[in-house]
Amino acid sequence: MWWFIFATGPSFRRTDAELFRGLGKSIAVNNAVFYAPWSDCLYACDLKWWQYYSDGLSWYKGERWSHQHYKENRSFTGDCQFASFGGNSGHQALQMAAVKGAKKICLLGFDQQFTGGIKHCHDDHPDRLGNAPQIDHYPGYMEKTGRDLKRMGVEVVNCTRETALTMFPRMTPEQFISENIISR
Numbered sequence: 001m002w003w004f005i006f007a008t009g010p011s012f013r014r015t016d017a018e019l020f021r022g023l024g025k026s027i028a029v030n031n032a033v034f035y036a037p038w039s040d041c042l043y044a045c046d047l048k049w050w051q052y053y054s055d056g057l058s059w060y061k062g063e064r065w066s067h068q069h070y071k072e073n074r075s076f077t078g079d080c081q082f083a084s085f086g087g088n089s090g091h092q093a094l095q096m097a098a099v100k101g102a103k104k105i106c107l108l109g110f111d112q113q114f115t116g117g118i119k120h121c122h123d124d125h126p127d128r129l130g131n132a133p134q135i136d137h138y139p140g141y142m143e144k145t146g147r148d149l150k151r152m153g154v155e156v157v158n159c160t161r162e163t164a165l166t167m168f169p170r171m172t173p174e175q176f177i178s179e180n181i182i183s184r
Contacts, residue, residue: 001025002180003102006032006039007090009111010118011161016108019173023181024106027097029089031120032109033060041065043093048129067092088138095145098154105149105156106176112138113164139164 002024006017008031017036020026028039030049042060044050045067057064090110097105146167149156158168159176171179 002104002106003027003097004106004108005029005090005093005097005110006036007093007107007109007111007160008032008120009090009109009113009160009163010115010120011111011163012109013161016159016161016173019177020106020108023177024104025097025102027093028062029093029109033057038062041093043089043096045089045092046129049089052129065093065096088134091138091142091145094149094156098149098152103154105154106180107156107158107165107168108160108173110158110160110165111163112142113162115162139166143167 004020004024004026006012006020006026007029012032012035014035017028017032021036021038025041026036026039027041027043028036029042030044030046031053033039033042037060039062041063042057043065044053047066050066090107090112094105094107142165146156156168157176157180158165158170159173160170161172163170
């Protein structure tokens with residue numbers, strides 16, 4: 001079974017999330033939950049994000065996970081088999097999926113860069129939440145996790161439309177569905 005992780009990189013589209021709806025397990029990262037409100041899981045590592053957005057998420061029915069415990073969310077503190085914890089929610093959601101048993105993972109919205117000078121697929125967070133201040137480091141951290149995942153036998157395909165990541169095979173979302181879903 002494929003796991004789909006929806007992050008909030010600038011190239012992520014609401015239509016991308018809809019393409020993958022119901023095709024496997026899904027994790028929405030931070031504000032991607034507003035693009036995929038039907039996702040199985042919501043992951044946000046930043047306690048400040050939960051404090052700002054949590055009260056407005058009463059409609060969300062999936063599991064809630066975080067690096068830090070807050071109200072009803074579950075805490076994911078990583079696993080010793082990873083060389084880097086990554087410093088961002090998308091990275092940590094990828095690691096969490098592997099720890100939870102995912103063997104096939106498809107990434108969407110993992111730009112890991114400012115695409116067209118834009119930070120997210122949504123408006124910037126309020127200043128007190130931060131807006132990817134260390135984004136230049138994200139691809140290097142992901143390199144380490146990519147090696148860890150390969151060693152663990154986890155297949156990762158990056159279907160992000162614009163990305164700085166080079167360690168995973170790339171496909172467009174449409175190509176992925178054609179080759180991995182429709183052809184089966």
